[in-house]
Amino acid sequence: MATEAASDDGSDAPDAYDALLERAKRWNAVGSAAGVLGWDQQVMMPEGGTPARSKQLSTLSSVRHDMLTDDETGELLDELEGAGLTDERAAVVREIRREYDRADAVPVELVEEISETSSEALAAWEEARAEDDFEAFAPHLEKHVELKREYAEHIDPDRDPYAVLFEDYEPCLSIERAEAILEELRETLVPMIDEIRESDRDLAVDTFEGTFPEEDQEALARDALELVGYDFDRGRLDVSSHPFTSGNQFDCRVTTRFDESDPLGAIGSTIHEFGHAQYNLGLPREHWGTPLGESRDLSVHESQSRLWENHVGRSRAFWKLFLPTFQERFPGTADAAVEDAYEAANQVYEDNFIRVEADELTYHLHIVVRFEIERDLIRGDLAVEDVPEVWNDKYEEYLGIRPETDAEGCLQDIHWSHGNFGYFPTYSLGSVMAAQLYAAAEDDLDDLEGSIADGDFDPLREWLGENVHRHGSRYETNELVKRATGEDFSADAFLAYVEGKYGELYDL
Amino acid sequence: MATEAASDDGSDAPDAYDALLERAKRWNAVGSAAGVLGWDQQVMMPEGGTPARSKQLSTLSSVRHDMLTDDETGELLDELEGAGLTDERAAVVREIRREYDRADAVPVELVEEISETSSEALAAWEEARAEDDFEAFAPHLEKHVELKREYAEHIDPDRDPYAVLFEDYEPCLSIERAEAILEELRETLVPMIDEIRESDRDLAVDTFEGTFPEEDQEALARDALELVGYDFDRGRLDVSSHPFTSGNQFDCRVTTRFDESDPLGAIGSTIHEFGHAQYNLGLPREHWGTPLGESRDLSVHESQSRLWENHVGRSRAFWKLFLPTFQERFPGTADAAVEDAYEAANQVYEDNFIRVEADELTYHLHIVVRFEIERDLIRGDLAVEDVPEVWNDKYEEYLGIRPETDAEGCLQDIHWSHGNFGYFPTYSLGSVMAAQLYAAAEDDLDDLEGSIADGDFDPLREWLGENVHRHGSRYETNELVKRATGEDFSADAFLAYVEGKYGELYDL
Structure with a gap:
């Protein structure tokens, strides 16, 4: 049992709470140090620095993971969940518990395999996009889908794997609410953009x-x-x-x-x-x-x-x-x-195929296409080889345009080459929340x-x-x-x- | 006993050697990550970033220390010192052993106390220099001398503490050789600069x-x-x-x-x-x-x-x-x-009091003054309160000039406020080696x-x-x-x- 000690806000708090906070501050200091290295890599680092930077970042990531998943973290969490905490402290414990459970559930080897797959997939994607060659990227996407399904299964074998992956980016927003919002966007924006296409107004540019x-x-x-x-x-x-x-x-x-x-x-x-x-x-x-x-x-x-x-x-x-x-x-x-x-x-850019060049309105249909495809891939309802056609069909249906190449179609974004499934929806959800x-x-x-x-x-x-x-x-x-x-x-x-x-x- | 395995250079090497190298690569990756943060701090970081940066750096430093001094490092070193290693591998083990022993000998609490003393001493030094007030800095210098003597005693209570501290910067150069070189510089350069002072030649500037x-x-x-x-x-x-x-x-x-x-x-x-x-x-x-x-x-x-x-x-x-x-x-x-x-x-700047503005020749007498003073401080042969007078006397004796203030005398350099005793000689030794x-x-x-x-x-x-x-x-x-x-x-x-x-x- 924890002994009680007065904390700096005057209330009584278990020592375990302070011990947990100290641990969290340490692993987050390591994480934020890695953030500085990431900034430097993208903004300042000369190109020759890559090998050293990769090793520095992978080491910090593994150090942080070891600190987070240390047995003592689990023991402190167990102890604190039995204690009568203030709401604020209970929130802290809830958040750390979520991160701990997730990191603890997935074997380190799988995390490393995903990371290695990403490096290879990234290089393959860059080439595939340049050459407009989806088939060259498909095996990497396939591998990512498999690994990420396995990843989701480690976390919870009984739930929809896409919902589990979505929680990597949105740990406390229900997938049902997210899906409902995206559906509503589709239903309202598709006819609206159609009307804009038919409107006589030309904006001054x-x-x-x-x-x-x-x-x-x-x-x-x-x-x-x-x-x-x-x-x-x-x-x-x-x-x-x-x-x-x-x-x-x-x-x-x-x-x-x-x-x-x-x-x-x-x-x-x-x-x-x-x-x-x-x-x-x-x-x-x-x-x-x-x-x-x-x-x-x-x-x-x-x-x-x-x-x-x-x-x-x-x-x-x-x-x-x-x-x-x-x-x-x-x-x-x-x-x-x-x-x-x-x-x-x-x-409004009616004829634009590229998400990152889209306007405030059509943007969300770009997202809906990606969301529906990645969800179906992860749920096993869509085969990787069918992605290009489904992509183009959806662009035609939602935006009234059909990409002529995969380079300006399903190969345009980097996210899937990192194995990031469940990330795209957060862009639209952010606009909606704004x-x-x-x-x-x-x-x-x-x-x-x-x-x-x-x-x-x-x-x-x-x-x-x-x-x-x-x-x-x-x-x-x-x-x-x-x-x-x-x-x-x-x-x-x-x-x-x-x-x-x-x-x-x-x-x- | 270690099992033997073929290593990538074709020779037989104990597994323990590879294990030790893997460990070293990890702690050095953490160290070099801290180096990037240090560069950023001095070159890019906005001023508000200090609190986060301090915590990131102290955490990385403690993570590196824990990795280095982990029991397994010691066990691997013990095992390898009994094995018949190639010269190259024996050199690797020698270097890691030296770093391990040193880090292991000094209690973490003392390292932290020195670090905290440095923060306070740095602030005090900045103010003391601005106000030309040696007395305000003296207690901090005193504390550093004490702590660093204690530090040296943990490493080896039987040796000259200055020699031990010198090894923080020069772990494999004997203090006797260093002292002999500095003495030779003094003996040759003092009369030479005197001659230059008396020379009629004025260089074109x-x-x-x-x-x-x-x-x-x-x-x-x-x-x-x-x-x-x-x-x-x-x-x-x-x-x-x-x-x-x-x-x-x-x-x-x-x-x-x-x-x-x-x-x-x-x-x-x-x-x-x-x-x-x-x-x-x-x-x-x-x-x-x-x-x-x-x-x-x-x-x-x-x-x-x-x-x-x-x-x-x-x-x-x-x-x-x-x-x-x-x-x-x-x-x-x-x-x-x-x-x-x-x-x-x-x-040659005959009337310059400031080390960092010195020419290639007088520079070394600035160093000799600092070396002799810090050596005597650490050996207990000189009291902190006597530093200003001894400093000025030595400047007069070696360089023929006497500082009128401590700001342009013994308060000019940052090194002692960090507790760095034994660092100054390396500048001259570098020139000599060059x-x-x-x-x-x-x-x-x-x-x-x-x-x-x-x-x-x-x-x-x-x-x-x-x-x-x-x-x-x-x-x-x-x-x-x-x-x-x-x-x-x-x-x-x-x-x-x-x-x-x-x-x-x-x-x-």
């Missing part, structure tokens, strides 16, 4: 066509970050081939990339990453390394990035504020009106749109900090959303948002 | 006075690195407040700094760091993470940086080659002759000076790779030098070098 030098775009990206309130004393902006965010409440860095023909893309992507960074920077510092100081899962993280990217960065209010800065950096756009910028930032949170913020705050147009982002940043960031992983996903918005997590707010916005833009 | 913009200096530093053959696919150049080198044979990065009034300083410092990097990059890749793939100790490392900085970067041949590039970047120096650059790069190695390279190579003037650095790089870098830690220091030069490590070559060079420059 000419003004933002041309060449926009990279160094001016970088200066503009910094302007945007300053404007929305990124704390450069706790972060950096760098360039990488894929934009990402990395860090914690003390040091959270963003990257972006530039395309000289698409200045709006870089702004959107920079603001997107700012949203991720703002979440991490808003986590309570005193709880760093414990579940109370770690972000909730992927959908919640993505809700923060999409809220800033879409609800702020694609709004009229933002362009009213930001267009003069944009025009200062790019005097060639001096004639553009706010409405031109708004339309350019919100045009809409629900933003609607609640609009209700709670006095004239949010006006504040944004005035360049005052404090109210929104504070609302998100108060309602989302400061809680860390204390609440499970639906509870977090419900506390912030008063409603269960659903697609209602998102559908109302897109129907209103695109109805007006395209005269639907 | 006017040409290199003025303002040299930082961005042009950075371009010039890159020119210099390209010229000497730095492999940018396995490295980077960045800026930091103190220049340093960090990395391994796959990825070894250098930093430099710029002073707009001193372009020669940045070139020298960049070439110095290149020498360090070239050593690490020349270590055998297949032995990374084991003693055969790790550099020998500080004096050998410093010999590589000083060889490039002094024997190459301060030579007539180099300036014959490099001056036109310099003049292209700085057209204001178009009138300078090679001899002007040579003289400017080699002037001269011995360079003289041997000159003997072995056909017209080395001519190659340098022609911009062909391959012969020198290859000679160093062959005679120093590729051996890793296989040979102890004196043996490494002897194999490379045919002679025991001594001050002979260095003294011949400076007597020849400065005799000519100053008409002595």
